[in-house]
Amino acid sequence: MASSTPLEDILLAQIEDHRTEVFYNLHPMRFGNEFLARLPASVKLKIAWRAAPSAGGQFHHHDLLVCNFPSILRSYEVEGMRTAYFFPSHDPVMDQYADRNERDVDVFFAGGYSRHHARRAQVLDSVAELRDLYRVEFRLDRSRLVRLAESPAGWLGPLAKHARPSSVRRVSKAPVFGRELYSALSRAAIVLNGAVDMAAWDRGNMRCWEALGCGALLVSDIGNYPDGMDDGVTLKTYDSPASARAAIEWALANPQDARNLADAGRAMVRKKYSKAVQWAAFVKLVADRC
Numbered sequence: 001m002a003s004s005t006p007l008e009d010i011l012l013a014q015i016e017d018h019r020t021e022v023f024y025n026l027h028p029m030r031f032g033n034e035f036l037a038r039l040p041a042s043v044k045l046k047i048a049w050r051a052a053p054s055a056g057g058q059f060h061h062h063d064l065l066v067c068n069f070p071s072i073l074r075s076y077e078v079e080g081m082r083t084a085y086f087f088p089s090h091d092p093v094m095d096q097y098a099d100r101n102e103r104d105v106d107v108f109f110a111g112g113y114s115r116h117h118a119r120r121a122q123v124l125d126s127v128a129e130l131r132d133l134y135r136v137e138f139r140l141d142r143s144r145l146v147r148l149a150e151s152p153a154g155w156l157g158p159l160a161k162h163a164r165p166s167s168v169r170r171v172s173k174a175p176v177f178g179r180e181l182y183s184a185l186s187r188a189a190i191v192l193n194g195a196v197d198m199a200a201w202d203r204g205n206m207r208c209w210e211a212l213g214c215g216a217l218l219v220s221d222i223g224n225y226p227d228g229m230d231d232g233v234t235l236k237t238y239d240s241p242a243s244a245r246a247a248i249e250w251a252l253a254n255p256q257d258a259r260n261l262a263d264a265g266r267a268m269v270r271k272k273y274s275k276a277v278q279w280a281a282f283v284k285l286v287a288d289r290c
Contacts, residue, residue, distance in 0.1 A: 008035060016040040022047065022286055025062065032058040045289060049086070050076075051205075052196070063289060068226055069202040084285055087226060088209045089278035090269045093179070097186035098215035098266055106134035107248055108188035108216070110181060111207060112196075114143030115162060120194035123221070126241035127192060127248060128167040134252060138168060139184065141175035185214035189258065190251055192244070193220035204229065212269040217262040219247050228272045234265035 001010060008031075015023065019042045025031050028048040036046055048059055051067035059065055065076050066086035073083040107127060111120070130136055142164075148154050149162035150169075164172065176184050185191055191211035195203055203223035211218040218235040221244075231237040236251065238244035251258035 008038075012038055012040070015043065021045065025049070028059050028062065028065075029054065029057050033061040034058075036061040045286060047285070064285065066285070068204045070224075071200045071202050086281065086285065087204070087273060087278065088206055089273045089275050090209060090213045092275065094182060094210070094213035094215075095270075097182045098213065100186040100215065103187055103189040103216070104135065105137050105184075105188045106130075106252055107136045107190045107192055108139075108184060109137075109192040109194075110139040110176060110184065111141065111194070112143065113140040113146055113164060113168075115145060116143075116196050117194070119221070120196070121164075121168075122241045123192070123194050123238070123244045124168050125165045126245050128165075128171050130245060130248065131167070131171050134248075136171045137184075137188075138172045139174065139176050139181075140164070140168075140172050181210065182214055185211055185216055188216045189255070190248055191216040191218055192248070193218060195221055195223065208235075209269060209273065212262075212265040215262055215266050217251055217258045218265060219244065219251065226273075228268045229265075232261075234261065234268045236261065 001013065020040075021042060022045045023039060023043050025046065025048040028050050039046070045064070046062045047064045047066060048062045049066055050057070050059065051069050051072055059076070059081060060079075063082065065073070065081050065083045067073060068085060068087040070085065073085065076083050107130065109124060109127070113121065113124075124138060128136060128138070142150070145159075145162050146164065149159040150164065154160055154163060191207065193205070193207045193211065195205060201223045203220065204226045208218060208220065208225070208229060212234065220235060220237055222231070222237040222239045229235055236247045238247050
C-alpha cells in the first residue's frame, strides 16, 4: 500500500487479509460507528472495552460493550446497548520485576492528572507532604488543561485553579509507560492509587493489577473492588486524604506487615486474574453471543 494510505485503511486491509471474525476494540472513541460500518463481512462479532468518560462516543454498532465497572455498564444499558462484565489480567511479564528486594522508593504514584481527578488531586497533595520524611515520587501524565494552567498563560485568571499544588510539583517527574512503568513499580514499597471521579463507587483501574502484579503494597481509595481485592488482606484502602497518608505511614512503620499484604496481593492477582482465566472468560463471552 502507498505510504500515504490512512492508518484506518491499513487496519481494514489487515482485518480483511486476516479474515477476522471477532473484532475486539480497545479504542471505540477512535474506531466508532463509522469505522465499524466499513469492516469486512468476515467480522461476525464486534466487542468494545470502554471504562472511561465517553462524551461524544458512538458505540451502538458494537454487539457488546465490556469493562469491569458495573456502574459504567449500567449507563450503557440505559442507552440500549448490550453489556457484560469483563476484567483485566495479570501480565506474566510482571514476574520479571516483582521479585525485586531493594525498593528504594517509599511511595510511588503514576497516572493522569486532570480536571476529572479532583479527589485524586487532594490525596496527592496530602501524601506529597510526606516528602521530607520519605522518598515520594509521582509520575503524572498532565492533561492539556493542566499543562496550559502551569504555563505563563495560566499564571493569572481562572486557569490557575487547574495547576498542580507546589507540593505535588516538587515530587513529580515525567510520566512512564510499559516496561518503564513496571520497573518504576518494582522499585516502590507502596503504590498509591486513586479512581477517576466518574467511577462512582466502582474500583479496579489498571493500576490495581499493575501494582499488585509488580509486588508493591497497593494503597487505594475505598469502594467496590473486583473479587479478591480486599482491604487488609491483599491491599490497604483509605477514605480521605488524611487516611491515605495515615495508611502509608502505618505501612512504612510496619514493613513486615506491609510486605505480607503485598505478597498476598501478588499471589491473588496471579492466580485469580491470570491470562488463562481471562482468556476463558473472553471465549465464553464470544460463545454466548455467536
